[in-house]
Amino acid sequence: MSLVASVHVGFADRVEHRLEQLVAERPGAVAEAGGQTLRSGGKRLRPLLVSMCATEAAREGDHLVNAGCAVELVHMATLVHDDVLDAAPLRRGHPTVWQTGGRPLATATGDALFSLAFGELTGTGDIGAVSLLAAACLSLARGELLQRRQAGDPAVTEEQYLERCALKTGSLFSAAARLGARLSGVDEVDAAALGRFAEALGLAFQIADDVLDCDGDPDTTGKPLGTDLLDGTVSLPLLLAAQRDVEVRAVIARGAAPADVLPTLARVVGSGAVADARERALGLAARAARELDGVTAPIDRDALLDAVRIASDRTS
């Protein structure tokens, strides 16, 4: 995220500092497991969105930091719970809480991170902000369920895929943007537009992620290819390829073995599905940018447009 303006990097640093403090304040296992999750890093996209959708004056205050921490804590909570369900030993190269502490510790740590998020957001004194985050959390849970339900089903449609991503990725991106706007006193109309912007951005970001998993450079992404294929997650390129290639469809339906990954991904690329998924990401990025057209509030439009470019043209 080297293209991110220093003002937002500075904001993200304040969020990071506060997150470390929040986690360290808790005694015992929650502090350890929370700290472990925090140190495993991440792009901190959601706090950055809070910052970019805020006004300069509001960004100086503490309430924006509360909101930035809250959205990141919710994101961390979902990752910790996802890792339990996936029995994932590593995330971003670091051992997961599930791996080091086991299922009970990881489940309770996720619950604790949710609680910390809501507690932190009450620091804003804004009940509407809490309501907004609660609705987003409910969407995340529904998206997680939809993902499990769609797993291994090559007949998932593009529309069903987008519904799932809107819940699982779009909802918290949107909440981050609306929290930034709301806590800056941005009016409802602009705040709603920023929410729609962030949702489209989230979808573009997710599709770019899907594409990297089919066609990225593992040296740059730091992740092996074909994770989605192996764990049954029907990503956009996979579902588009399944519509075109009976062999891809069969592999998804029966569940891919490690030996299936490279030949199947070659067929996915060969079917044109990866190129088409890239197009869809660009289309969503353009839609996101258009949502900003009518926004008159003094938020950081340039940074948001940069974020659109970065999200839809990811190499890592």
Place this chain on the structure above:
Amino acid sequence: MSLVASVHVGFADRVEHRLEQLVAERPGAVAEAGGQTLRSGGKRLRPLLVSMCATEAAREGDHLVNAGCAVELVHMATLVHDDVLDAAPLRRGHPTVWQTGGRPLATATGDALFSLAFGELTGTGDIGAVSLLAAACLSLARGELLQRRQAGDPAVTEEQYLERCALKTGSLFSAAARLGARLSGVDEVDAAALGRFAEALGLAFQIADDVLDCDGDPDTTGKPLGTDLLDGTVSLPLLLAAQRDVEVRAVIARGAAPADVLPTLARVVGSGAVADARERALGLAARAARELDGVTAPIDRDALLDAVRIASDRTS
């Protein structure tokens, strides 16, 4: 809970109706799994505490119902997550979400119920109420961790046991009482006393539960004897017996098999540990009652004193 005054039963009915509505409003799997959890019942003690610690005027309004729903939703969320960790097929004779839907559904359902709880509580418009619930949820997660950490350890002290129960049971009882008081405009001093009352009540209730698991009548409780012993939960009678009887200590340390249950429970009763645990529950009940002495707010003191008697002298 036939001794509960009709005004509180009426309140609990309003909470129940609202909970059904809240869960049914959600589309898909969350509604199904949430409805399943709701229908499996429970004593609804936490909403009743909200009602009993409120004033008559406040009880008529919707904010108390919001709070009653929120505490019950949090309780339901923790049960759903506990059932995942325990791989429990039944709760109160009904199949658990884990059993019917599997681990991912149950994990996401628990997360969704937490989100619904916070969303519901924002209906009160009271950010302090949200903050209070968030702190209680964090305690619940810490209590859950502590319980797992203490599992199978016969050297757990009474003090460590009480710390765990204060987190795992006392914190949400206390939050329910304080929410009832706070949303009735009861002053801080009385609200704090009601919180301490409810924490002591929660501990008494938990110890009475422990006692029933060692010495209850399964026909009345609806639960087989010795569940704590079998799953490694070091309850108060078990830890007191372990301090006195090397054989009980050895069974806890090695993990009880089904054939160990009846002979070990006979030793637990024989050691006097069950009688002593009953004494401790009565002592905590008395402490709870004393907390009410200085309370001048027009809350339902008689109902609270009845609750103390019921909690510490349970047969089911």
